[in-house]
Amino acid sequence: MDSTSASVSAVARIAFLTSDVVVDSLPTPPVVSPYSQKYNILSRTSTHKPRVISTPFGADPGSTLIRNTSNLTSFTASTSPQVLTRLVLHLSEIAVLPIVLHLAVWDDLSDVLLLRSAVPFFLLSTTAQQAHDNALLAARLARTERKAVVHAFYTASPTEDLDEIPEEKILPFLLSATHPKSPRTTNGHATPLPTNDLNGHANGHSSHPHSLASSTEDQGSINLFKAYEAAALDTLSLLRRPLRPFTSRGSPEPHTVIFTLGKENLLTDIEGILFVSITLANPLPHSRLLHNVPSSATRIIVLEQAYRWHSQWTPLYIEVVSALQERSSEQDIVIQSGILGDTSNVQEPDILNLILKSTTLPSSRLLLGVVPAQDSASNALPHIPKHEAAYTKILAHLFNERLEISNSPYLVATQGEIATTPEYALGRVRGQLDSRADLINTIQELLHDGDINDDLHSLLAKWIIDKDDVVKSRTLGKAIVDTLESEPVEHPASNKILALREFLPSRSRWIIGSDAWSYDLGSSGLHHAIASGLNINILILDTLPYSSRNNGDPHRRKHDVGLYAMNHGDVFVASVAVFSSYSQVLQSLTEADRFDGPSVVLAYLPYQSEDASALDILKETKLAVDSGYWPLYRWDPSKEKVGREPFSLDSDAVKNDLKQFLDRQNHLSQLVTSRPQMAAELVSSLGETVKEARKKRAQESYATLLTSLDAPPLLILYASDGGAAEKKAKRLENRAKARGLSTTIANLDSYTLETLQEEEHVVFITSTAGQGEPPQNGRTFFKALNAAALRGDEVLKKLRYSVFAMGDSHYWPRPEDAHYYNKPGKDLDSRLAKLGAERFVDIGLGDDQDADGSETGYKLWEPLLWKALGVDSVEVTEAEPEPITNEHIKAASGFLRGTIAEGLEDFSTGALAPSDGQLTKFHGIYQQDDRDIREEREAQGVEPAYSFMIRVRMPGGVCKPDQWLQMDQISDEHGSGTFKITTRQTFQFHGVIKRHLKPAIQDINRVLLDTLAACGDVNRCL
């Protein structure tokens, strides 16, 4: 496509100025979208500012369109078969949305005509002026009818004259009421517009009084046609230029009518011939079509610019034939189809010749003009971006004549465009590997059965041993061929070896592709190559600059091919950047070649246009590598088999981050050893833990680094008293990570409204405590939220959120208490909206009373979340770890011991280890901290004031006097001086600090009471 085409520029301008959302489908890199260039200029100069989303080449634009519907959404692309075939899948959904699909056509309508019958409206423009006018008409039509319009337009020369409507008139035109004289404003029985007579001075009144709709005609198609006429009339009143579905020129009483669909400049004053060019290719009500065929006509020729139409009948031809069948006329009309070629040199004799041919050879397919050579259109060598040489030269240098690029662009000339796809390359490699296996068998056969001399025997045997050795396989192979040719052997295997000689040397087979393949791993064929197990190398060039990675559709995620391939287990994976570390590229490519199995090398080469300077690429590379966006690493699973670490991290910057982290951990362990009062046991176990933690953390931080490449980040905040909401939140975290989302989890109170302002996607899971109150670890947040909501601050405008609330609809069974059900979750949901946040999934409600408890509601809510975040189609292959239940914790605790004893002896903190928190509950003990002085202590840099609540177990609620007295004494000696008698028929002590825990429990035991199973268990046995 000509990047400065006048029609592209005009269409881009109208698309931008009429739409709320513009989706631009990018061409194959490094070609830059001419639409985007125009959008960039318009976004600076125009007052109307739609949202512009780019979809990368190879990605499916249909789902982006469906997700981003608005009052009017425009889609701009050139008609590449890849884009169109993907759109077709979504057309049934797109057809009923207000979307205009502007598709630039070069010289052939074959691809774009595939969409014709699947959309309500299909307009065709052949000049820049027409493209401008029809773009406006299409916008009006899509907006008023709320249906999709395809606008196919030919790219025109940049110098074509163009009268463009000023920006300030566009929106008023779009929003104005329908033209009072338009047919649609009448009662539905409008007189059809006399389309041929409609000119600049037309007033909308018909000069053809009779209605032409036949009784059998599809009313739907007529209604759509009328809607077109209405929009055309509205547009006419703005432009003062007529917009016609058909344009007739030539003889008023013709013997031949020539319909044309496509670009032409035919002479019109030929005796007896009427030319009808078609602008509206759908809807085409038959009555309207036939209106163009005067009664004098005996022959119709339908010429369409569809050079590569594969079925016998072309679309317009079929329409005309079926229209004629409905005609009641006595007269027989001959109808023929043909190709409309390039008519620039067509003269009157050519047209007369066409008619002559149509009479002498009635069954042949006609041709008017010249069909452009197919080579120039589709089989030309694809453009190889010059920057790619940075990698391909290294490959050539490293592997010399061993290098075989299985999808080399040079194959396109002989094999067609398919030759560059991974499926094709994979098929080729598979064939080549099969042939080599055949060669090996044949040589073995000759070794066993053949009557051969010692020299040849030795050569063949050596080759079998060294067949994978780069040098030896070549020299031995050459010697074998020489020997077999000079001293022929009487054995069929001998000829077969000579026929398969090209497979004697070992080769390095590479498939080279772009990162567009990674948007759709399955259908791009990349998945098959990775999963094939074949000894094949794949080099994927990623050209997306770090600084422009956020311009795309956030929902369209580029899959992390590296992570995906690593998951396969038997695939070598490397991530390299030639402008960051040349030696790492060499090392990775060599290791990939050596690896016996599939290898994937992800190569970074960020540039936006081919004239990007090396310095720009260098800067972008540095930015991406240093920030961890593009980490350099190698993963070689074969190392694992020999007991070595399979993963090598090669980026210095990321390494430094890791080192800092590990240093901090070191520092911690030093601190621990400097405290002699700590139990030796604790220290040594901590030492082990630090090692474990280091390893785990290193893995985790690296996994996070990888998964977060393109995924939208997700923050999960929970508030939970009993742990149910917390457990769900943690499970959600795992699931989100498995879907590639970079996920963080925290309790609600660890965030403030200010820190939340920086977040994009936040999911809240909160249970209900007390009487419709928020759980303890969410109360501070709730207070701040309520205060801000009262003030009406819109402080969370950037935030997108969803809430899952957990409660029990019968906890407070009286009807007047119904509002306590899930109150905190509901309050949170409405208040966040009040603060300006956008709810991306409606609130989910979990009710303990449901069949599966809160899971019933949860199962409905979670899938909506994945859908909204665009990860619903991500296959989660890893089995989710089984949720850890209380029973698991108990079984693993050494009969409820855990490390409670060690923790009690650690006087450096008033708390117990977090891992013991749940265990102590089984002992009837909750750890708490004094909220009133929490902030003050935090400001002083000391830990919260921890204390414990102890709940006694008292069977049957029967308390003897000596027990009562003991309780009283315990509260004075070990607690806050008070104790509670609760509805659980027992006593509760508060404010017991860690040092007093043990004596308090001992005193309780002394009066033959205990605390076991008083908290945390389902059945608390009280």
Ligand SMILES: Cc1cc2nc3c(=O)[nH]c(=O)nc-3n(C[C@H](O)[C@H](O)[C@H](O)COP(=O)(O)O)c2cc1C
């Ligand atoms: C003391 C207490 C009070 C509760 N009050 C309510 C309530 O007012 N409304 C409600 O819908 N659920 C109420 N529930 C039910 C809990 O919210 C529900 O069981 C939830 O799943 C507990 O989650 P958690 O373990 O994360 O705290 C209450 C539960 C408890 C233990």
